[in-house]
Amino acid sequence: METRKNMNKISIKSMCSQFLLIISLLIICLFSSTTSFAQENEFANDPVSGTFESGLLGETQTIETPFAGEFELHIQHRFGLVENGLEDVFGIYSTSNIRMGLNYGITKDFMIGYGYTKEFKLQEFQGKYRIFNQTESNSMPVSVALYGNLSVNSLDKAYFGNNYKFSDRLGYFSQIIVAHKFNDAISLQFAPSFTHFNKTQNLAEHDKFALDLSGRAKVTSSMSIFFNYTQPLNIDSMREYLKSEELDPEANLTFGVEIGTSTHVFQVFLTNYSGITPQRNILYNQNNIGDGDFLFGFNILVRF
């Protein structure tokens, strides 16, 4: 038993180190591309457009925000695990999780939003601010955005047990997003995040750092393929409980297809996450990539 735990620790550590190595290589690539793509023309200092199709890519936020004065309606669906095959048509007839949300662009770089998720009746308030824009000449090689999400669990207060306080309902997610558009087809982004819940279920930790790597590649003028990989960092020195590693959240892999039009974005994908809200996903995901715990999901975004 002890040996197995040690092996798990070693494999998690080696996975983290591999992930960090990939990130380091990516950052080196980003900055080395600065000079090679430099252009000296009147568009040199213009911000690049269309790094991603929208502010949401599968399970993660991107550096994109709605235009100033633009609304964005989100309809998100996560079905059951595909493991039962035709019995529940790969999870499509199984219990599903749904989120409806509305974002609004206050300026071209700042948005606010509200969303409601079926599971745990989570009401979310979110904001995103793009601090830097990548320029055409790559004099600024990356776009950088800050994202914050506050969730309020609106289940009956009996759910929270004794000594209930309103703050028990709150969960926080904050993220810094760094993205680079390599060319009209390929964009990548790296996004470290921090999650905190005031009150957790079972022996789940209250705090969790995570790293996310996402990318998309256009295959036609309006269709792309994309991926997200999110690795929660299960850091021993941050542990609050003994043996809490048994409840460590699992990493997520999402991959799918995106179709973008002037007014709509459609994304269909396979993912390990079922929570939709990022703080729930990062702290509580027990679906394992290696065990094939995938489920179908889709996002529909309508701009108006």
Place this chain on the structure above:
Amino acid sequence: MKTIKIFAIIAIAIIGFAFTGIQKKQPAPWKIPAEYKTMKNPLANDKASVNKGKMIFMKHCRSCHGNTGIGNGPKAARLKTFPGDFSSTKFTFTDGELLFITLNGRDEMPNYKTKIPGKKDQWSLVNYLKSLKK
């Protein structure tokens, strides 16, 4: 007798469709400010800019103007005005005029100032529209 009835129905349907086509208004001439008529395109009309313009066209314009810009997109049938044929020899707008039309729109055509905010993207679209002419 039955055959005559079928032919009559088909003939009525064809005439009906033809009449619907005639109903579609031809677009009135655009009123374009003088500054746009002579505006120079600062972007080289190369393969890269045309490809970029094609991506933008497919995202924002295809649904009305069609895949090849001849005005036969899936939404075109619901429009009151014919969206135009960019492959026609009558399509003689200058680069600046095309930029004005794209950014401002009129009637059923929305303006794309906010949806295509980048100047490079706007001129790339102009280069692509020019490339559709046969």
